[in-house]
Amino acid sequence: MKDWNAMSDEDFRQEVREFFAKHYPEHLRYPPHRLHWNEIGDWYLTLSKHGWIAPAWPVEHGGMGLDPGKLLIFIEEQETHGVARTPDQGIVMVGPLLIQQGNDEQKKRFLPKILSGEHVWCQGYSEPNSGSDLASLRTEAVLDGDDFVVNGQKTWSTLAQDGTHMFLLVRTDKTVRKQEGISFLLVDMKTPGITVRPMKILDGHEHFCEVFFDNVRVPRVNMVGELNKGWSVAKALLSFERLFIGSPKTAQSALTHLEQLARLTGAMEDATFRTRLMRFQLDVADLNALYREFSEQVRRGEKLGADISILKIFSSETYARIADFIVETGGSGALSDGPSLIGNEQAEVVSAFYASVPTTIYGGTNEIQRNIIATGVLGLPSS
Amino acid sequence: MSDTATAGIEREDLRLLRESATAFAQKHLNPGRLRRLRDEGREFDREIWTQFAELGWTGLMISEDAGGFGMGLEAAAAVLEPLGQQLMPEPLIAGALLPGDVLSRCPAGALRDRLLGDIASGKLIAALAWQSGLDPFASGPATVTASKTSAGETLRGKALYVMPGRGADGYIVAAAKEDGQALYWIDASAKGLTVAARQRPDGGSVADLTFDVSLGTDACLAPPDQGAAIVAASVDIAAILASAELLGAIRGAFGITIDYLKTRKQFDRTIGSFQALQHRAADLYLKQRVAAASLAGALRELEQAQSSEARMRAASRVKIRCSDVAYQVGREAIQLHGGIGYTDEHDIGLYMKRAIVLGAWLGNSAQHLRRLDRLNRQGNPVEARS
Numbered sequence: 217m218k219d220w221n222a223m224s225d226e227d228f229r230q231e232v233r234e235f236f237a238k239h240y241p242e243h244l245r246y247p248p249h250r251l252h253w254n255e256i257g258d259w260y261l262t263l264s265k266h267g268w269i270a271p272a273w274p275v276e277h278g279g280m281g282l283d284p285g286k287l288l289i290f291i292e293e294q295e296t297h298g299v300a301r302t303p304d305q306g307i308v309m310v311g312p313l314l315i316q317q318g319n320d321e322q323k324k325r326f327l328p329k330i331l332s333g334e335h336v337w338c339q340g341y342s343e344p345n346s347g348s349d350l351a352s353l354r355t356e357a358v359l360d361g362d363d364f365v366v367n368g369q370k371t372w373s374t375l376a377q378d379g380t381h382m383f384l385l386v387r388t389d390k391t392v393r394k395q396e397g398i399s400f401l402l403v404d405m406k407t408p409g410i411t412v413r414p415m416k417i418l419d420g421h422e423h424f425c426e427v428f429f430d431n432v433r434v435p436r437v438n439m440v441g442e443l444n445k446g447w448s449v450a451k452a453l454l455s456f457e458r459l460f461i462g463s464p465k466t467a468q469s470a471l472t473h474l475e476q477l478a479r480l481t482g483a484m485e486d487a488t489f490r491t492r493l494m495r496f497q498l499d500v501a502d503l504n505a506l507y508r509e510f511s512e513q514v515r516r517g518e519k520l521g522a523d524i525s526i527l528k529i530f531s532s533e534t535y536a537r538i539a540d541f542i543v544e545t546g547g548s549g550a551l552s553d554g555p556s557l558i559g560n561e562q563a564e565v566v567s568a569f570y571a572s573v574p575t576t577i578y579g580g581t582n583e584i585q586r587n588i589i590a591t592g593v594l595g596l597p598s599s
Numbered sequence: 600m601s602d603t604a605t606a607g608i609e610r611e612d613l614r615l616l617r618e619s620a621t622a623f624a625q626k627h628l629n630p631g632r633l634r635r636l637r638d639e640g641r642e643f644d645r646e647i648w649t650q651f652a653e654l655g656w657t658g659l660m661i662s663e664d665a666g667g668f669g670m671g672l673e674a675a676a677a678v679l680e681p682l683g684q685q686l687m688p689e690p691l692i693a694g695a696l697l698p699g700d701v702l703s704r705c706p707a708g709a710l711r712d713r714l715l716g717d718i719a720s721g722k723l724i725a726a727l728a729w730q731s732g733l734d735p736f737a738s739g740p741a742t743v744t745a746s747k748t749s750a751g752e753t754l755r756g757k758a759l760y761v762m763p764g765r766g767a768d769g770y771i772v773a774a775a776k777e778d779g780q781a782l783y784w785i786d787a788s789a790k791g792l793t794v795a796a797r798q799r800p801d802g803g804s805v806a807d808l809t810f811d812v813s814l815g816t817d818a819c820l821a822p823p824d825q826g827a828a829i830v831a832a833s834v835d836i837a838a839i840l841a842s843a844e845l846l847g848a849i850r851g852a853f854g855i856t857i858d859y860l861k862t863r864k865q866f867d868r869t870i871g872s873f874q875a876l877q878h879r880a881a882d883l884y885l886k887q888r889v890a891a892a893s894l895a896g897a898l899r900e901l902e903q904a905q906s907s908e909a910r911m912r913a914a915s916r917v918k919i920r921c922s923d924v925a926y927q928v929g930r931e932a933i934q935l936h937g938g939i940g941y942t943d944e945h946d947i948g949l950y951m952k953r954a955i956v957l958g959a960w961l962g963n964s965a966q967h968l969r970r971l972d973r974l975n976r977q978g979n980p981v982e983a984r985s
């Protein structure tokens with residue numbers, strides 16, 4: 217096993233750059249929207265084959281074990297090359313959670329199959345009436361012998377139509393405070409009684425799904441953590457999620473998009489444009505530095521605190537501001553819902569807007585994140 | 600000294616330095632002291648300066664050979680942040696760290712070595728006179744020139760925006776010659792030197808110097824082929840230090856404001872319980888954290904910087920961020936205080952004024968952005984940094 221962290225930053229950057237140039241399919245560079253498994257699955261398997269699928273996982277669990285500095289280089293190179301995001305919820309969510317809170321049997325059963333791409337994970341958190349107030353969720357699981365029987369409905373499950381497994385929050389006690397009656401289950405999507413209905417989003421693609429559960433039997437051994445302690449499992453996962461969605465990845469990719477567009481439109485000749493571009497470049501540089509602080513905390517084995525919410529806010533709002541600037545810079549190119557002819561090339565304009573919109577909503581809206589900072593970090597009284 | 604002006608320093612040493620600066624600041628410094636010194640027309644206190652020197656702070660970045668501690672930029676930043684948080688009136692950067700860095704880059708010599716030793720010991724407060732216009736990075740006609748005479752040289756002209764404006768014992772002056780820019784030392788008492796000092800918004804002072812001064816041959820600190828590069832490098836280092844002091848001021852203004860939100864009652868409620876204000880407080884917190892991350896990022900960048908361009912980029916990055924955040928946080932903090940924030944008796948306004956001064960000094964954010972633009976236009980696009 218290669219010790220990536222022992223390499224110099226420059227050597228590592230060079231190796232990552234060469235890897236993407238050599239292995240990543242040219243026709244999938246800079247995709248304007250999230251890709252499905254039938255489009256990007258081969259790339260997942262390529263990464264898996266070379267041991268590159270889990271850059272942040274510890275080496276003993278099959279990851280690359282990159283330290284935060286190296287991980288940032290990895291992300292930068294990935295976004296500069298225009299590498300698409302894979303269906304990565306197993307890698308960024310379930311894996312780290314099981315490593316931290318799963319039992320040995322669960323780790324053995326699930327981790328290798330995440331790495332190999334045999335299992336593709338999706339999330340079952342939100343419900344039609346439980347959005348920001350997630351803990352009010354009502355999808356119910358009742359113990360019957362060695363199984364739970366699950367009934368209810370989940371929504372906003374990203375790419376659930378491609379998922380082989382779902383991690384799911386369920387109500388297991390209705391008689392106690394809402395946070396104290398929730399459990400965390402791992403579900404095989406082939407189990408009878410599960411119906412997946414894709415939903416079209418603003419860009420016309422089927423990105424999210426509604427998932428219905430009708431007497432779905434889930435083995436008790438698939439519960440992570442203890443019965444009715446699922447909320448604390450979910451909260452641990454939420455901080456991984458905030459670290460992941462707080463990564464500079466999306467803002468970095470939008471910046472690359474903006475710079476490419478500017479070269480095509482000739483905007484670089486305009487001093488006002490350049491000033492605004494530089495401000496975004498500085499924002500992304502400082503976002504990198506902030507991300508690094510939190511990543512280093514994780515690497516030292518410390519629990520992430522409520523202050524991780526600032527990373528989610530800064531990352532998603534930087535992304536959204538750059539996306540808005542892409543739309544402005546694209547001018548009449550925004551009249552096309554797909555690529556436009558700009559200069560002598562085809563370029564997307566509105567796709568950046570579409571992709572950035574959900575980031576300030578999902579993973580806890582940015583308004584909820586600000587509430588968390590005010591009360592959980594600054595100690596202001598609850599309103 | 601290397602171009603990066605950093606020296607390797609252990610985490611533990613940094614922590615101890617930061618702690619001792621925090622303890623000192625809490626005991627001896629506070630916004631009320633700044634106000635009192637200002638009102639007494641004293642500006643800053645030479646006795647405290649002596650204590651700075653005893654703690655090693657005036658010579659923190661000066662090499663051990665020259666009488667300092669040789670601890671580098673990161674150490675100086677660690678000390679400045681807590682001092683900035685209590686609105687230190689003493690010009691630690693302008694009067695010691697900046698001139699010390701300039702001198703450290705000058706060729707060794709009797710004059711240079713004496714000045715470095717005296718800065719480290721606290722005996723000497725020096726100032727750098729280098730600016731000729733409103734934008735320190737714009738190339739304009741030189742306003743100070745040096746010309747040869749039979750007995751040595753004569754310095755003529757005007758240097759602008761010199762800090763500290765009052766209380767400096769002497770000046771390092773950048774003067775144009777036919778073949779570049781040389782650096783000279785001029786005592787504050789020199790014949791033919793006029794110092795026109797003005798009060799700054801934050802209670803300190805800034806001065807315009809007029810020279811018609813005859814110098815001996817021993818007053819030259821750096822020859823014409825070196826002066827400009829030395830000043831440029833040291834000004835970047837000082838811009839990073841000023842960013843650390845700004846970060847302290849940001850923390851101070853933020854802390855006072857959160858305390859106020861927790862105690863002030865209106866409509867029978869603590870105003871910090873209103874969600875509209877909570878979200879604004881959260882945004883201030885975010886800005887403060889981004890400014891801190893930017894400083895850490897710039898220090899890391901500088902540690903790896905191989906070129907003067909990398910140094911300029913690191914300095915501009917953090918000076919832009921900390922200047923802007925300090926200004927924004929200061930203004931918002933006053934607004935969250937309401938009417939009391941507009942009075943001289945409340946401390947929050949003093950933080951805003953410090954943000955204005957440190958933001959404008961050593962290049963404000965717009966000037967640093969223009970400089971970055973010039974670097975980019977020379978064909979060196981910005982790489983993403985961490």
